[in-house]
Amino acid sequence: MYQAPRGTYDVLPSQQPFWRYVESSLSNSAQSFGYSRIDTPIFEDTNVFLRSVGLETDIIGKEMYTFQDRGGQDLSLRPEGTAAVCRAYIEHGMQNSTLPVRLFYYAPMFRYDRPQAGRYRQLQQFGVEAIGDSDPALDLEVIELAMSSLQTLGLKNLRLVINSIGDTVDRPSYIKALKKYLEPHYESLGKDDQKRLEVNPLRILDSKDEKATKIAEAAPKSTDFLGSDAKQHWESLLKLLDFAGINYEIDHKLVRGLDYYTRTVFEIQPLDQGAQSTICAGGRYDGLVETLGGTPTPAIGWAAGVDRMILNLLKEEAGEVPLPSPPITMAYSGESPKMQSISIARLLRNADHTVTLAPQRSLRSQLRYAASLGSKYVVIIGEKEFSEETVTLRDMDAGNQTSMTLEELLPALSKAKK
RNA sequence: GUGGGCGUGGUCGAGGGGUUAAGACGCCAGGUUGUGGCCCUGGAGAUCGAGGGUUCAAUUCCCUCCGCUCACCCCA
Numbered sequence: 001m002y003q004a005p006r007g008t009y010d011v012l013p014s015q016q017p018f019w020r021y022v023e024s025s026l027s028n029s030a031q032s033f034g035y036s037r038i039d040t041p042i043f044e045d046t047n048v049f050l051r052s053v054g055l056e057t058d059i060i061g062k063e064m065y066t067f068q069d070r071g072g073q074d075l076s077l078r079p080e081g082t083a084a085v086c087r088a089y090i091e092h093g094m095q096n097s098t099l100p101v102r103l104f105y106y107a108p109m110f111r112y113d114r115p116q117a118g119r120y121r122q123l124q125q126f127g128v129e130a131i132g133d134s135d136p137a138l139d140l141e142v143i144e145l146a147m148s149s150l151q152t153l154g155l156k157n158l159r160l161v162i163n164s165i166g167d168t169v170d171r172p173s174y175i176k177a178l179k180k181y182l183e184p185h186y187e188s189l190g191k192d193d194q195k196r197l198e199v200n201p202l203r204i205l206d207s208k209d210e211k212a213t214k215i216a217e218a219a220p221k222s223t224d225f226l227g228s229d230a231k232q233h234w235e236s237l238l239k240l241l242d243f244a245g246i247n248y249e250i251d252h253k254l255v256r257g258l259d260y261y262t263r264t265v266f267e268i269q270p271l272d273q274g275a276q277s278t279i280c281a282g283g284r285y286d287g288l289v290e291t292l293g294g295t296p297t298p299a300i301g302w303a304a305g306v307d308r309m310i311l312n313l314l315k316e317e318a319g320e321v322p323l324p325s326p327p328i329t330m331a332y333s334g335e336s337p338k339m340q341s342i343s344i345a346r347l348l349r350n351a352d353h354t355v356t357l358a359p360q361r362s363l364r365s366q367l368r369y370a371a372s373l374g375s376k377y378v379v380i381i382g383e384k385e386f387s388e389e390t391v392t393l394r395d396m397d398a399g400n401q402t403s404m405t406l407e408e409l410l411p412a413l414s415k416a417k418k
Numbered sequence: 419g420u421g422g423g424c425g426u427g428g429u430c431g432a433g434g435g436g437u438u439a440a441g442a443c444g445c446c447a448g449g450u451u452g453u454g455g456c457c458c459u460g461g462a463g464a465u466c467g468a469g470g471g472u473u474c475a476a477u478u479c480c481c482u483c484c485g486c487u488c489a490c491c492c493c494a
Contacts, residue, residue, distance in 0.1 A: 375454095
């Protein structure tokens with residue numbers, strides 16, 4: 001028997017209201033901040049990701065779905081959204097539009113890793129990008145948008161964690177200092193972290209290894225190595241957050257897994273959870289547009305995992321999700337009445353009603369069918385109604401029914417709908 | 419890639435080395451030859467994840483594989 005590929009899932013009809021609610025709620029939040037939706041292709045030239053995300057990252061190293069098409073082009077299913085949005089920004093000359101450009105997306109991403117709770121190979125992400133302004137007020141804006149959109153969704157007890165990792169020019173001196181601090185501890189580090197000391201010492205800071213965590217506590221802080229511009233940016237952002245009344249925790253161990261981040265980085269997590277908890281993460285990426293071949297352009301954005309949001313929403317039983325209204329069922333007995341039911345169904349649908357035709361079984365069974373769908377109304381046409389040119393409209397909740405002419409049916413239903 | 423847990427009808431789930439593998443939900447039909455929900459009766463639906471081994475006998479014990487799941491690595 002065929003199954004959905006590992007790490008993918010079907011969103012069944014019963015779950016659809018939930019997903020649609022999340023999509024529209026998030027979209028509305030973004031729109032209320034003046035963001036516009038952008039859709040980019042599901043796959044891109046592989047280099048778009050290679051050059052932006054960073055060759056040393058795991059995403060590039062082992063998690064991309066990369067393939068050649070029949071023309072020999074190197075393509076990859078997108079592992080994240082920011083690089084593709086920047087590619088579109090450059091390609092369509094958005095630097096000539098009014099800046100900053102405010103964009104959001106709701107789209108599937110693909111990563112080849114082992115699935116576990118809240119982590120899939122095809123994952124749905126919602127994200128925003130604000131491109132073309134270095135003002136810390138823009139940092140505040142996207143962070144505020146992140147917090148408020150998650151809260152509007154119904155997620156509670158959110159924790160905002162924030163840090164600044166400085167500009168590209170600040171980083172070498174910080175990394176140097178960090179290495180210098182860590183090297184004496186080399187023997188006490190786990191194997192993975194020993195390797196990281198060479199490849200990417202920043203990542204030791206958010207290692208899950210207990211020894212590493214302890215050592216990291218006293219490590220040099222990236223915020224102490226900021227250049228004057230980045231330092232000023234960082235300090236004004238903190239002031240702005242205070243001003244906006246947004247609670248945050250500075251976490252000097254917060255670093256990002258992607259190479260393109262600069263200055264501000266942040267995560268949002270539900271308070272009460274551990275390892276798999278981050279539902280939103282982002283930061284500034286002032287060098288990315290240039291890296292991809294555009295003019296130097298500051299930008300900031302974040303992405304949130306919709307799968308994890310839904311997981312958390314289900315846990316918190318938050319938010320009333322609007323359900324689609326059940327259909328009116330057409331029930332009948334006999335061939336001519338059936339034909340007439342089909343015609344009347346069309347009539348009702350044209351008048352904006354939702355209508356289904358009961359399967360051709362006993363009337364009793366057709367009513368069971370209607371009840372199991374949750375139909376409030378059943379339009380019954382038997383031989384008697386057919387010859388009299390009437391219909392019987394049954395109110396399933398009330399348990400009563402009235403006979404009426406065809407002309408009376410539509411007004412009766414429209415009235416009932418209100 | 420590594421480690422733990424699990425795999426019995428559509429779903430949940432009991433069982434246990436011995437010719438017909440419980441039960442519940444759901445589905446279909448009938449009880450009411452033109453009327454749902456409750457109730458009653460009946461029915462369909464399972465090569466007990468796959469392959470191999472032990473045994474007179476395996477769904478049950480053993481091994482391998484596959485799948486699901488959780489965690490690690492890593493990560494929005």
